[in-house]
Amino acid sequence: MKVTIALIAVGGVLFGCGTALLLSRPLTRILLGAVLLGNGANLLVLATAGRAGKPPLLYPGTDPKDVADPLPQAMALTAIVITLALTAFLLAMAYRGWQLSGDDDVQDDVEDIRIALRAEHEGTRAELRAVLRADRVRQARAEETEDLDDEVWDHVLGADR
Amino acid sequence: MTASDLLPLPVALPLLAAGLKLAIGQRLPRTQRFISAGVLCAVLAASLTLLVAADRNGPQVMHTGTWPASVGITLVADRLSGLMLVVSAAVTLCVLVYSIGQGMADSDEATPLSVFHPAYLILVAGVCDTFLAGDLFNLYVGFEIMLTSSYVLLTLGGTAARMRAGATYVVVSLLSSVLFLVAIGMVYAAAGTVNLALLAGRLAELPSGVRLLLQLALLTVFGIKAAVFPLAAWLPDSYPTAPAPVTAVFAGLLTKVGVYSILRVQTLLFPGGRLADPLMLVALLSMVVGILGAVAQTDLKRLLSFTLVSHIGYMVFGIALASRGGIAGAVFYVAHHITVQTTLFLVAGLVERRGGTTDLLRLGGLARISPLLAVVFFVPAMNLAGIPPLSGFLGKLGLLRAGVAAGTGWAYVLVAGGILTSLLTLYALAKVWNLAFWRAAPLDLCADGTVLESDEEPAAAGENGASAVPLPAGHAHAASLSGRPITTTASPPAAMLLATCALVALGLSFTVLAGPLTGLADRAAVELLARAPYVTAVLGH
Known part of the structure; x- marks a missing residue:
């Protein structure tokens, strides 16, 4: 050819x-x-x-x-x-x-960026959640010493004290 | 009159009907619906006849215009083509009924009748043409018919979201079409024909390097269409914004056309399992990367798009094995997957209509609000994940057995990957089930606060029956056929529900009729691997 x-x-x-x-x-x-x-x-x-x-x-x-x-x-x-x-x-x-x-x-694909951002902030979110939880526990203990109704906090946090 | 006289019907009838409907325009809505449904019923009947004839008497062949095979257009229906035709005709018919129901419910009949129906019928004609094509160029034309109408369907209504998603899809498809044309040019330059049956003989005489080039070019093109891993990035972005019936039929059929082409080319033109190892790798990556993508998603439609990419890997695995069991497993899996994936996308449309969104973080409690919806999601979801005794399990089992029978290192890796993918699919779908259907009140769920989420109240239905909450414009990116926001209703329109239930039943019937169906898939595999029946039927000697 x-x-x-x-x-x-x-x-x-x-x-x-x-x-x-x-x-x-x-x-x-x-x-x-x-x-x-x-x-x-x-x-x-x-x-x-x-x-x-x-x-x-x-x-x-x-x-x-x-x-x-x-x-x-x-x-x-x-x-x-x-x-x-x-x-x-x-x-x-x-x-x-x-x-x-x-x-x-x-x-660009917005949803894709959103998922990527979510993954990026996963660590920060977990940290914040841990801080928040510790804060609540401390608050609960403080209020407990003031003889407040601690059953409410049992209800919220579960019996993890 | 013999069965082979029916060969042009699946292509010609929808095309003629589309032309007729374009001429009628927006008048006579009821007649038009009957025309669409009637034509698809006729296509289904013709496909069934072809399948039975092909199974009994071998491949059915028609040389259009009685031109010889080397220069003319040949239409061929063997067992594989027949099975694909029957399944796609049944699925497209159900989706049509669904879309008619959706169009009537949203009372935007004008767009469906004047744009959706003709484009949809042309899409069906294109899909049927690719299944029937006996030469590469007709395959190309079938692809183009299908793709051009899919561009129209994907950008229906021209909303901002659909234009954005459509642009990606159109550009990628365009590139793959150009590559296909170049590949055809190379095949013609090397072998002097584009007829598949003639090529089967002539390619074997070519130097090994040229053959490898041709095979790679064709596999790349079909890989883009089938959305296998490195070439699949366009799919999860472009499918979810389209209207539910469009996404459903795309997910069910368009990628499977690519899989069908890979299967045809690998068995008929390049037999002997060459390039099997790269295909295995591609299959493994498609499965694992796809399903990991699905696990990360929080939107139902996008999650389903990723499972679609992932499960294409199973079919490529079967093809790469190139054994009787592998091919038979792939054929069975294609038939199963077309039905199940279409059903799930239709259900996603129903979920959107009931809950106002497909965002899993906003949905909840659907199992209590709408038990029927929960059932029609649960059954195909478990089917996709491969829970015994459903057909998804049977298909995966067949493929895994073929993999173990092959006994190579790659095959064992793929078997492990397949099991992992199956489990992760179950995980992803269980996540959907827990978030959207099983957990309690939909109003509690925004507490976890996601990045970049707007603060609109979820438009999910309350307990008080028919809560017709119009969605804020631009939020429901899928919405109706014409792109306008939809109205959530307590119970989905009867036609939509009926069509979805019919597809669920079809998926279940694959389980009940698994015996005859695996028999057929096995005979198709034997026929594909033997090659001689196809070639003799086309060339007549």
């Missing part, structure tokens, strides 16, 4: 640029990245057809050997249509994001 270096090189460049854009925050840049990536992939699929040839229309007298491989062309066409639909959807998303928040940045 003969391969066109130019197609593959262009595909590679498109992939590089697309990846760089895809790693940024604003959805419009991601959209451009996705378009570049899609085009790069289409070029690579097209490159699998081998060398260029005549249009794949088999009129009488056409030698099938001169004709370019039609299958990658059909695949690339399908993929182009799909990329078009996704581009439209991403544009709509970017616009909606701009409507909602004034920019189209992809936001």
Whole structure:
């Protein structure tokens, strides 16, 4: 199979640029990245057809050997249509994001940060709870010496004295 | 007319119905509901016929337009495809009934009818197409049909939370689609065809390095879809914000489409268990990391999303074993897991509707307030955790036995990991049960004070029957189909409850019918490992 270096090189460049854009925050840049990536992939699929040839229309007298491989062309066409639909959807998303928040940045996952914070503060929370508990015990003892009703504290703390 | 004539129906019928519904728009709501339900019933009937035919007479094949397999589009239904089709058709039908109930209860019929139903039907068509695809490119197209409609469903209503979650999902899926296209290009360049049956023969003649590259490329793509560990970070973030029926059907079906593709590629294209060890490692990490993530969560939907990632590991484990028992166990587990995971997400939707939130720190006392809800949560939860004699236990047992039978060091590590994951799943679900269902008064529970929690009163229902408390906007991030806040009600709408109960019953029927089902899974495994029936059926020699 003969391969066109130019197609593959262009595909590679498109992939590089697309990846760089895809790693940024604003959805419009991601959209451009996705378009570049899609085009790069289409070029690579097209490159699998081998060398260029005549249009794949088999009129009488056409030698099938001169004709370019039609299958990658059909695949690339399908993929182009799909990329078009996704581009439209991403544009709509970017616009909606701009409507909602004034920019189209992809936001962080709040719940994830919350869980991480919870884990981070786990130690502090345990310490605070221990301090609070010790405080209550001390208070209870103090009040006990004042002959207050200690059954209440038994009820609250359990019989751990 | 033979059974193979039914092959295009699971794809064509939902697509045609979606077009019809787009044309009708918002008119005739009752007729439209009947169309959706009727179409899915027809898909279920066709799938059942295909499964029976495939089981009796071998794989059913259709060459569309009578093009030869090397250039045309081939649709194939063998035992595995048939089983996947039947389970997904049954599950999608139940979820549709649930969503109709939810749409009627929230009285926002306009959005469901004009957007949700067509997008949902297209999603079903895409899922069926991937199961029936006999060539890689049709598989790609099926994925794209499914993904494009899933973008719409995930961002339904366009609320801020859904746009945020949707952005991650869309970008990740987009990248995986591009990778898939590149992989197809490489396969075509190397082997000159994308037909699976032809590839089964031709890939063996390729140099070993090229084959490894192709296998890695395809496995990476399907790994993203299936959400196995290093590629799963997108899932727990993007699923929970969607409406309950959408999350349910995504959790049940979309990841399993990835698992199905891995299974198909590993058995048909790259047999002999190559890359088994990396797959084992991936399976182990998915199981353990996923379930540890679930244990840390305090939101029911996110917790369930993490268990989803974790249990994908079991199926990958079975596939990596590449033995008859392993494959059969994976097939059985996929069928079981689709049903159970979907049910649990539907129940999460009901919990949200009853308690006003899915935050476990705010919920409580649901077992007393709504015993029926407790039952429909408890049964699938125990099923997921793998309590005997439920099908989750049978599926895990089959996989563990296959692991022990394999007897390699990796297999034993995986068996240990599987048991640990099962126990931790039980722990995570017991936590849900204790917090949301069993502990007493919901008002006492904010005392423990969590970081970054707002101080709103939990909108949980009091004891006095129908407490219709509208939630503050923006709080209920899931809410209705169109993204508006929902109203909590004392008893869930009948259609939603009915659909959930039907799915619970389906999950239980896997336990009752475990004998025939494991038999079928075993025959499917034999067929997959033999490869010859598939290839002969497609190529005709």
